[in-house]
Amino acid sequence: MINTKGKCKVQKKIVLLLDDSKEDTFLFNHAATKARQDIQVETHLHAADLLLDLKNKAKFPDARLPHLIFIDINMPMMNGMDFLQKFKSTENLNCIPAIMFSTSAYREDIKCCYSRGADGYLLKPSGNKELVEKLRQVFSYWIDTVESTHQT
Amino acid sequence: MVALLVGIILVCAGTVSKLFYSYQLDHVNETISAISRATVNELKTDITNLESLFLKTSLSFQNSVNESRLDLPTLKLEAMGELEIVNYIAWVPRINTPTLEQSTANNKSIIPELRGIQDDRTPLRRNQQELYNEGEWEYQIEYKAPYYLFIQNPVSLKSSIEENTDGVFNHANQFKRAIVRATKTGEIVASQAIIHTDGSTSSSLISAIYNRPKISSSLKNLSENNGLITAGVLNLEIDLEKMFEYRTSNKNSHSLGFTVEEVNVEGKNTLLYQTGEHLHGKNFTDVELINFFGHEWKLSVHREPQTWAMLLPSVMAVFLGLIIVIALLAWHTNNRRFKHQLHNRLAEQKIEINKNTRLLEAVLAAAPVGIEYIDESGTIQLQNDLSRLVTSNLVSRNAIHSESASAGTKNGNKLQHYQLQTSAGEEEKYFEFITKEIECSSEHGIGKVIVSNDVTARELANRRLEGYIRELETINGELEEFTYSATHDLQEPLRRIAAFSEILDDQIADGQMHDAAKITAMLASSATDLRQRFVHVVNEIDNRNRRRASDDNLSFLDKPVSNQKYDQ
Known part of the structure; x- marks a missing residue:
């Protein structure tokens, strides 16, 4: 699908963030736009809502699915790991790279995430520049370096 | 020796007779040649009969001897072959039967009886005729039957006796057949001679020696009367005796004896010969009837028991019995001793067992378990x-x-x-x-x-200990959980504050303050969040400390532990 309305002819890649904290969402959005111009950040605060939304979208082959999804672990109701498990067990969604985005550096948490199908684990850095640099590397890898299932 | 003696006697007798009867030489020659010519053929055929007869006889004798278990020298029958009568004597005495019977009726020993007969038979010599031939001579006595003819054959026989099988012989001109029995030392040989009588002045009549009841006596009598003939006759008896003597000596048993009895026609036995001491009237163990020349002889062999040999088994038995008795006695005493020892040992063991039992009971009673x-x-x-x-x-x-x-x-x-x-x-x-x-x-x-x-005390203590261990584990778990959440909760707002400050700082530096207000507001909310979280953590720590302090007032061991909680 080609976005004819946008300045840029090239369609922006959708990067999805699931985080219950507005502050973190703002920070991520800020850093992501700084890190790369050709992405469109979509943020969600509720895991259950997002999962439902994505599942609905996945039913349609032409739906615009995110290129990357960042998941926070510590969330009320459904936490990041449960979301990850359900996300990775859903057809058409499980091919989307899922990168955990958390402050928790516990080995158990990291192990658990990878075992449930996480494609990466990104620690929330304390500084903004640091976050920008990390996101740039992550985007560079997942968007430029490796091939995705999305149509170009 | 006997043979030598006989030989000497024969020679002497021959010489004497030759000198004595030289005047009748021609007549004798004539008679002998006539006899020889006529009888040679018949003699040959009869030899075979004689051989078979003697074979039978000697075999029966040998069997009887074997059965008497004596180590006899082998009896041999010598086949004579063609008999060549070189020198013979025919002596035909008359047997005075009543005299003999009378003399043997005493039934004492043979030799004196025979001697007695000898005296009675003296008149017989008066009737005898003697014939001479060159190298061969015949002594003939003309008398009534029975007659005896003795032929001396120096070639193959030492002496020979003719027996007339017919028993009674007729006088005139007949061929007489006789069986000649000759003895040698250790052997019995046989021959036969046929005497032809021409019925002349001194017709030679031949009668059997053994077909009359008193043959032995006659023989003895003859032997006493004429040295030459005696040799032959005596040889017969001596040889028999020698045979048995030989056997006796060979057996090394002086008590062995034998008796030869002639079975009388009337069924009355006549004792002919006897050896050994005091045999008469004793029981004879081995009694055999022997048929010699068609006449029955009863041969009884007596053997007294050899004392040492007889005693040996009984001595052995007694000795064995003694040994058995001694062994039994020894066994019995040993057994008694063994029983006694066993009894003592059992008693000792019983005492020991009783002692041990009491000891065991005491130990058991005093045992704390x-x-x-x-x-x-x-x-x-x-x-x-x-x-x-x-x-x-x-x-x-x-x-x-x-x-x-x-x-x-x-x-x-x-x-x-x-x-x-x-x-x-x-x-x-x-x-x-x-x-x-x-x-x-x-x-x-x-x-x-x-x-x-x-182990009640120990068990309860163990259970309580396990309870404490589990409680400690839960406390530790809670503590860990708390520490994790506390650090995480406190880290979050701090990180945000730092990030917002940085963004704000950058925007101030760039001069683009379009969303500064928004950032500041978020900064403030983050700060508030931080404060709230901090207060929460502090309160939590405070609560825990308070609870711990109240728990520590109880003693560790006395703290009740519910069983249903820990016993799984």
Whole structure:
């Protein structure tokens, strides 16, 4: 699908963030736009809502699915790991790279995430520049370096 | 020696006779040649008959001798071949039968009787005729039957006796057939000669020697009357005697004797010869009837028992019996001694056992644990009071510790923990049963010794300890959880504050303050969040400290632990 309305002819890649904290969402959005111009950040605060939304979208082959999804672990109701498990067990969604985005550096948490199908684990850095640099590397890898299932 | 003697006698007699009867030489020659010519053929045929007869006779004799178990020298029959009568004597005496019978009726010993006969037979010599021939001569006595003819044949026979098988002989001009029996030392040979009588002045009549009852006597008589003929006759008897003497000496038994009796026609036996001492009137063990020349002879051999040989078995038996008796006595005494020793030892062992039993009872009574011994059949053989108390109050044996109950084998001992529930429903007690399997001394079964030990205090302490351990584990878990959340909760707002400050700082530096207000607001909310979280953590720590302090007021061991919580 080609976005004819946008300045840029090239369609922006959708990067999805699931985080219950507005502050973190703002920070991520800020850093992501700084890190790369050709992405469109979509943020969600509720895991259950997002999962439902994505599942609905996945039913349609032409739906615009995110290129990357960042998941926070510590969330009320459904936490990041449960979301990850359900996300990775859903057809058409499980091919989307899922990168955990958390402050928790516990080995158990990291192990658990990878075992449930996480494609990466990104620690929330304390500084903004640091976050920008990390996101740039992550985007560079997942968007430029490796091939995705999305149509170009 | 006898043969030599006989030989000498023969020669002497021959010489004397030659000188004495030289005037009748022509007549003798004539007679002899006539006899020889006529009888040679018949003689040859008769030789074979004689041989078979003697073979039979000697075999029967040999058998009889063998049966009397004497080591006899072999009896041989010598085949004569063609008989060449070189020198012969025909002596035909008349037998005075009544005289003989009279003389033998005394029935004492043979030799004196025969001598007596000799005297009676003296008139017989008056009637005898003597014929001479060159190299061969015949002595003939004309008399009534029976007649005796003795032929001396120096070639093959030492002496020979003719026997007329017909018994009574007629006088005139007949060929007479006779069987000649000759003896040599250790051998009996036989021959036969046919005497032809021409019925002349001195017709030679031949009668059998043995076909009359008193043959032996006659023979003896003859032997006494004429040296030459005597030799032949005596040889017969001497040889028989020698034979038996030889056997006797060979057997080294002086008590062996034999008697030769002639079976009389009238059924009355006549003693002919006897050797050995005091044999007469004794029982003869081996009695054989021997047929010699168609006449029956009774040969009785007597052998007295050899004392030492007879005694040997009995001596041996007595000796054996003595040995047996001695052995039995020895065995008996040994047995008694052994029994006595055994009895003493048993008594000692009984005392020892009693002592040990008392000792064991004392040890069992004083033991702080219950001890019982169960034999292979499951019967309780030994039990002290404590064990009795435990088993009587034992309602159920519940394994408390499954792992120790199932596989608590240590040094061959089975260790089992049981919970004892008393019937009265009193306080719970715990017992530890240590079972050791032991081989029973009596049988091949396996019994066991069970030691029951009251481990209630230890068990309760263990349980309490386990409770504390579990509580500590939960506390530690909570603590860990708290620490994690606390650090995480405190980290979050701090990180945000730092990030917002940085963004704000950058925007101020760039001069683009379009969303500064928004950032500041978020900064402020983050700060508030941080404060709230901090307060929460501090409160939590404070609460925990308070709870810990209140728990520590209780003693560690006295703290009650609910069983349903920890016993799983």
